[in-house]
Amino acid sequence: MMKKKVFALVAAAACVSSFAFATPQTQFEQGQWQLDLGAWNPKAEVDSGDIYGTGGDVSTDTKWNFQGGLGYAFTNRLALQYNYYGLKTDGSNETAGIGTDGDEHEVNLVYSLNKNFAVYAGWNRIKNDLDGANWSDTNNVAQIGLIAKAPLAKNLDFYAKGAVGTKSTALWEAGLGYTIGDNWDISAGYRYLNTKLADGGDVIDGVKLHDDTNITYKGFIAGVSYRFGGGHKEAPAPEPVYTPAPEPAPVVETPAPAPRNDYYFESIHFGFDEDQPLPSEQQKLENFVATAKANPTDTFKLVGNTDSKGTNAYNEGLSQRRVDNVAAYAESKGVPASQMKLEYKGDTDPVATNATAAGRADNRRVDIWQNK
Structure with missing residues (x-):
């Protein structure tokens, strides 16, 4: 029973490194803001052999988490973006109801190469909090990645992105995005993440890990994006100034010019x-x-x-x-x-x-x- 409980704790402690807005953007408009709201439904998995050498995977149950972000375009090519993800999962029957209760904050600079590709780099702070066990840890991850988009039909795009980072972190995500007017997007896709959970020698709930241990997060993700601001406002027209009408000049008959077309x-x-x-x-x-x-x-x-x-x-x-x-x-x-x-x-x-x-x-x- 103790081994099963520790398996559950390890499987639930997913640390995630990612770049994802509701619909990933590869192009920007200077001065424009983007607000993103959505949810994702991950489960966590870990190879139990990494701990005990017995083999076999264990996993948590999925749980819906809030995810959101805010971005600002400094130029038509460079933007700063912040993302938040909840890192909560439920324990399965196998894990005696033990899951995770952490969160993730990341800040990225994104550079548009063209309308189909953008690159990004940034910092990711991930708190892993094992619900029900004496284990809590925070990872600070430096990451770089690539975003790609391709039109499938009018207003419908396929998107994919991937990144690598410190703490043995790697990720990919792919899905579909649909543009509603000029300012709204919706999207749905699948997200996979793998990163270090703990180092060899760490002790989780009384069990000492033999080697470095990685963990995987994967599940359905969906959201909506809204863009506002940007562009350049025209200066207001000056107030009209009254001037008296000049004396009419003598009328001189001149032939009308030929019409132009x-x-x-x-x-x-x-x-x-x-x-x-x-x-x-x-x-x-x-x-x-x-x-x-x-x-x-x-x-x-x-x-x-x-x-x-x-x-x-x-x-x-x-x-x-x-x-x-x-x-x-x-x-x-x-x-x-x-x-x-x-x-x-x-x-x-x-x-x-x-x-x-x-x-x-x-x-x-x-x-x-x-x-x-």
């Missing part, structure tokens, strides 16, 4: 998730520059577009970068910025279906209109 000129195309034109579009760019310089009184409207892959917010930014790069090329060749008007439409104005690769290729474009 926008005429479609050309479309510059781009590769998937690229903001520089395809090499095959070089002749179109040179034709645009030559026409603009030959017609200095005409203005040209540049309208950026994307396919439907990715979130609305990301696609709006991608269409802006595409337009800005075409305009920058024209300026470098002598076209004044005042001759160009820039607009960004993201994925809201497709010219072809987004259900096929060919259609999405047609939608990755900057349309040029000539006003004359």
Whole structure:
């Protein structure tokens, strides 16, 4: 009976090192906050042979724990994030009702590589408190990790992440995230963690451990994320200043100018998730520059577009970068910025279906209109 009780205590003492928001983010908006709330339902397992050399695994019952976090984006690539996880499990019939009653706090710096990948590094403080035994310990873990996301359908992403850390810590998690509007995400996945429980020579409830002992935590995890703030507010318009109306000037009859209209000129195309034109579009760019310089009184409207892959917010930014790069090329060749008007439409104005690769290729474009 004593051995079974000690098995239960060891199996329940999971120490966890992790990076997980309700939906892991790989891209940020400067000045934006993210609040995460959720729950996970882990069980703990340990190889009893690590203690007694008898072989066989023992485990605790699962228990729902609160998990939450708060993050802030310093720039469009760098964010600081805090996470909390409860580390509570119930004892099984085998473990005579003994579980754990600890918690975990972690702080990570996260750096976005692109919309699909981010890396992170930070510190993790994990308190292991064995409920019903004379054992409590706190691990301080330094960790590094990688986050990956890939779109499966509009607003639906597959995500995965993994990390390694001190105290023999390793983890992975994978699941699905769904975007609800621009500011809300929900997710569900499975999480696996393995880390050191105790060193060889430690005594747990009167039993001396022969070797270093690791423990595994694994279970279902789900949550919701809300993002707020960010962006740049426009300065308020100045208060109107009253000035008396000037004396009317004599009316001089002049002929009305001929009406001007926008005429479609050309479309510059781009590769998937690229903001520089395809090499095959070089002749179109040179034709645009030559026409603009030959017609200095005409203005040209540049309208950026994307396919439907990715979130609305990301696609709006991608269409802006595409337009800005075409305009920058024209300026470098002598076209004044005042001759160009820039607009960004993201994925809201497709010219072809987004259900096929060919259609999405047609939608990755900057349309040029000539006003004359």
